[in-house]
Amino acid sequence: MKLIDLIYPSNRIVSIVGTSKNAGKTVTLNEIIAQAGDRGISLALISTGRDGERRDVLTETEKPPVFVRKGTIVTTVENAIKPEYAGIEIFSVTDYNTPMGRVVIGKAVEDGYVEISGPYSSRTIKSMCEDMMAFGAKLVLIDGSLDRRASAAPFVSDGTILATGAALARSQDLVIDKTMHIINTYSIPSVERGEIRDLAREIMEEGKTGLINEDLSITYVDTLTSLRSGSLIAGYLTDSTRYVVLSGSATTDTIKDIMQNARGEIQILVKDGTRVFIPQRDLHMLQKMGLQLKVVDAINIIAVTVNPYSPEGYYFEALTFLENMRRAVPDIPVFDVMQGGSGYDY
Incomplete structure (x- = not known):
């Protein structure tokens, strides 16, 4: 079984x-692009920042370029459309501006390399994904990152496909441990009662922090954000409080203050796992x-990909790393993208 079999057609935006x-994110992206092309799936690409450039602008390390086939819909910026890259037929020039110019949506008119870019705002990302599907894409791939985790919401x-690898830590055990923490955070279960x-x-839609009481009445907390407001929220807790709803992020200090002042068993609710910073x-x-x-809203982790190589020159034994990661996350398919991202037997 290949990655694309897990992704499509059950998912439209991934x-x-x-x-x-x-960690192997761009290698994973390229593998999925290739597999989608082999299946004839109309594909669209967008990034929550910038990807496809030959050299990382921050670390000055070489990066694998993004290769697309003719007909792929891409979101990029004006200054990233270069003669040495695939030609782009522009469909739409958006109102979203970046330091490299306006974000545009277009279609590759030939096979070749591209830089993909896009907005940071989750609502704008979602809107542009819908625009690309309106232009004919059947599957949209969002290039994200852990520090721009809105794309996984x-x-x-x-x-979401989670890409991890040797670049995360020099110890294989530590890589697996850190990856497990991210998976556990993303896999926080949803509240049972509808x-x-x-x-x-x-x-949450009102952007407020609130308490849901035993009789299902709501008490709103007078704060603009839940960040560093644990002691304030705690002051509103009563014997009938059953749920604390945080419209923003969940952090250690906020939750600790709430728990230390709870007068009974309570559940703390956040929108999804991307809001947990603990x-x-x-x-x-x-x-x-x-x-x-x-x-x-629970996050659907489709698969984990592993890259045993680090650009710093060290690497893990590939098969051992793959098998150890599979043992650590037995309920999620794990692929070694450096070996083609296929062959998962389950």
Whole structure:
């Protein structure tokens, strides 16, 4: 089985998120592009920043370019359309500006390399994905990253491919440990009761922090953000509080303050796993304190890809790394993209 079999047709918009720079995200992207091309799937590409350039502008390391086939729809910026790259027929010039010019949507008129770019805003990413599907794409791939994790949000994409590799740490065990923490964060379960999900979604859509009480009444907290507001939120807790709804991010300090002042069993709700910013050690500590953290919208992790090579010159034994990662995440398919991203037997 190949990656594309897990992705399409059950998903229309898929994000590819790297655990770190050089984790193999672009290799994963290129592998999916090739597999989609072999199946004749009309493809579109967008990035939450910039990808496809030959050299990383921050680290000055060589990067694998993004190769597309004729007919692929791409979102890029004006200054990234270069003579040495594939020609682009422009469909739309958007109102979104970047330091490299306006973001445009077009179609590759020949096989070749491209730079893909796009907005940071999750709503704008979603809107442009819908525009590309209106231009004929059957599958949209979003190039994301862990520091621009909005692309993995269920509001934006139907599912996420997580790319990890040796570049994350020099120790194979540490790479697996760090990757597991990200997977666990992304895999936080959704709140069970449908009426609670609906109430929490209403609170979040208003951009507020609120408490859902035992009788399903709502108490709003007088704060513009949940960040560093744990002690303020704690002051609103009563014996009847059952859920604390955070419209923003969940951080260690905020959750710890809430839990230390809870008067009974409560659940803390966030929109999805991309809103959780809690280090691994802190998460273990909070769980020992009895943390019940749930999401309104669960993230669908389609697969994990591993890259055993680091640009710093060290590498892991490929088969051992692949097998160890598969043992660590038995419920999620794992592929070695350096070996073609295929052959997963389950």
